[in-house]
Amino acid sequence: MSIESRQGHRPDEIRAVPLRHPGRWVATIVLLVLAAMLAHSMVTNPHWGWGTIRSNLFAPPIVQGAEKTLELTAISMLVGVILGVLFAVMRLSPNPILSGASWTYIWLFRGTPVYVQLLFWYAVSYLFPVISLGIPFGPSFLHLSANTLITPLVAAVLGLGLNEGAYYAEIVRAGILSVDHGQFEAAQSLGMRRVTLMRRIVLPQAMRVIVPPTGNEVNNMLKTTSLAVVVTYPELVYQTNNFIARTYITIPFYINACIWYLFMTTLLTIGQFYVERYYARGSSYALPPTPIQRIRRNLSTLRRIPFSANGPGEF
Amino acid sequence: MTEPMVRAEAVHKRYGPLEVLKGITLEVAPREVMCLLGPSGSGKSTFLRCVNHLEKINSGRLYVDGALVGYEERGARLHELREREVCRRRTEIGMVFQRFNLFPHMTAFENVAVAPVLVKKEPKAEAERRAQALLQRVGLSTKVDAYPNQLSGGQQQRVAIARALAMQPKLMLFDEPTSALDPELVGEVLDVMRGLAEEGMTMIVVTHEIGFAREVGDTLVFMDEGVVVEQGAPREVIANPQHERTKAFLSKVL
Numbered sequence: 001m002s003i004e005s006r007q008g009h010r011p012d013e014i015r016a017v018p019l020r021h022p023g024r025w026v027a028t029i030v031l032l033v034l035a036a037m038l039a040h041s042m043v044t045n046p047h048w049g050w051g052t053i054r055s056n057l058f059a060p061p062i063v064q065g066a067e068k069t070l071e072l073t074a075i076s077m078l079v080g081v082i083l084g085v086l087f088a089v090m091r092l093s094p095n096p097i098l099s100g101a102s103w104t105y106i107w108l109f110r111g112t113p114v115y116v117q118l119l120f121w122y123a124v125s126y127l128f129p130v131i132s133l134g135i136p137f138g139p140s141f142l143h144l145s146a147n148t149l150i151t152p153l154v155a156a157v158l159g160l161g162l163n164e165g166a167y168y169a170e171i172v173r174a175g176i177l178s179v180d181h182g183q184f185e186a187a188q189s190l191g192m193r194r195v196t197l198m199r200r201i202v203l204p205q206a207m208r209v210i211v212p213p214t215g216n217e218v219n220n221m222l223k224t225t226s227l228a229v230v231v232t233y234p235e236l237v238y239q240t241n242n243f244i245a246r247t248y249i250t251i252p253f254y255i256n257a258c259i260w261y262l263f264m265t266t267l268l269t270i271g272q273f274y275v276e277r278y279y280a281r282g283s284s285y286a287l288p289p290t291p292i293q294r295i296r297r298n299l300s301t302l303r304r305i306p307f308s309a310n311g312p313g314e315f
Numbered sequence: 316m317t318e319p320m321v322r323a324e325a326v327h328k329r330y331g332p333l334e335v336l337k338g339i340t341l342e343v344a345p346r347e348v349m350c351l352l353g354p355s356g357s358g359k360s361t362f363l364r365c366v367n368h369l370e371k372i373n374s375g376r377l378y379v380d381g382a383l384v385g386y387e388e389r390g391a392r393l394h395e396l397r398e399r400e401v402c403r404r405r406t407e408i409g410m411v412f413q414r415f416n417l418f419p420h421m422t423a424f425e426n427v428a429v430a431p432v433l434v435k436k437e438p439k440a441e442a443e444r445r446a447q448a449l450l451q452r453v454g455l456s457t458k459v460d461a462y463p464n465q466l467s468g469g470q471q472q473r474v475a476i477a478r479a480l481a482m483q484p485k486l487m488l489f490d491e492p493t494s495a496l497d498p499e500l501v502g503e504v505l506d507v508m509r510g511l512a513e514e515g516m517t518m519i520v521v522t523h524e525i526g527f528a529r530e531v532g533d534t535l536v537f538m539d540e541g542v543v544v545e546q547g548a549p550r551e552v553i554a555n556p557q558h559e560r561t562k563a564f565l566s567k568v569l
Binding site: 194 | 367398399402403404405406408409410412414416417418419420429430433435462475478479
């Protein structure tokens with residue numbers, strides 16, 4: 001009898017012998033051995049310096065350094081994002097002067113190392129000892145010594161922010177280009193001017209493409225701020241180096257700094273997840289579940305379907 | 316005689332060496348519904364897009380409500396209009412697209428209410444009250460908070476019509492409004508358009524719906540290869556086409 005003719009009768013659940021995966025066992029054993037070796041070293045080798053880490057993890061200079069790292073990341077990212085949006089819109093402008101200026105900026109700051117840019121801004125007083133405000137080639141009203149104006153923070157923000165702006169401009173440009181051309185036409189046909197069209201229609205849609213690489217950029221920026229050591233900005237690595245110079249202990253303090261960096265980047269990753277969810281509204285795919293929703297869903301599937309072919313598949 | 320709502324005089328449009336419009340001359344009177352018919356590539360959509368200056372014409376003259384589109388004539392010379400003025404004139408012309416082009420990050424309600432507030436600086440309450448009324452009019456008062464991707468094609472297109480009407484235009488342009496729809500959804504959009512026509516809206520409709528052109532249209536214009544081949548009362552053109560190209564086209568779509 002065919003299946004159709006027995007409607008109402010469900011065929012039996014498939015209970016097949018599961019496929020064996022010998023490769024997984026081999027990989028598990030290799031990894032376990034390596035992990036055991038590492039753990040053994042961490043316990044028996046005193047140079048890991050767990051005690052040093054424990055007593056210095058929250059040492060005031062280290063905590064302050066981490067705060068400075070976050071502060072510099074936030075300011076530099078803010079400068080980078082503002083410049084990036086500005087230069088991306090300029091780059092796509094029908095005005096050839098604006099788009100040419102934007103191209104040149106991106107070419108210059110993306111084409112030179114950020115390390116050298118930081119050193120350049122730190123040393124800029126060599127080029128312009130006095131910075132004046134006034135009429136170009138005419139009288140000026142305000143004179144400032146570059147040495148007092150360019151503090152380590154200003155040099156670091158100039159170096160990191162201007163560099164980030166060049167990269168971010170390309171990310172924003174990709175986002176704008178990802179928006180369907182029909183959106184521009186619909187907005188134009190409603191009489192929107194270019195500025196309104198960009199701000200209210202195009203950029204909010206571009207955000208879906210812009211946010212994931214932005215998370216990447218913030219993550220990168222957080223770690224790149226460590227280069228601000230060269231402009232004597234007292235961030236996390238600067239403080240770590242101070243400890244090393246005093247104690248001649250290296251690795252434990254590096255691990256100490258890494259713990260802080262990992263902690264901060266993890267927080268950022270969590271933040272990015274929720275920002276992405278926000279900008280996914282109105283898009284064609286379902287929102288990814290939050291961790292809490294995911295746990296709840298897994299628990300409920302565990303309860304309902306013990307083991308069968310239509311349970312969660314293996315990947 | 317009243318001023319025509321749209322007047323085209325020998326309108327030409329080129330894309331590089333490709334001439335898409337080769338001298339279009341026609342008039343649309345106020346309250347008239349003109350249907351543009353023709354094979355793809357005949358320039359119907361391009362002409363429509365010229366009317367609200369989404370495309371610049373290369374020669375000829377195009378007037379909407381007595382004013383030159385995109386330019387100002389001072390003495391013997393044409394001066395390009397400033398963006399502000401181009402945009403102001405577009406607010407008087409509603410446009411509905413084949414692919415709907417709703418703003419996907421806004422609900423149906425926001426789609427309809429956004430432009431009057433941002434462009435015409437209308438008070439928010441006023442724009443929202445009208446958005447609500449317009450969505451009710453196109454039969455979507457229960458879908459106010461839905462995002463476009465939660466709506467069917469027919470519903471999306473009706474929101475798009477409401478969005479265009481929210482600007483209170485004096486002319487509506489429809490660019491193949493039902494071509495991207497499943498056959499069963501075409502009717503609900505045509506019904507809304509028929510209602511608009513009955514209320515006296517001036518409309519130019521690029522369409523392949525012969526039935527709609529015959530019943531609702533006041534004029535039917537058949538275009539091919541960038542020229543107007545034939546125009547007249549829809550029933551007559553459809554029943555008794557004068558040109559071979561019109562006959563050939565109608566025999567395929569009827």
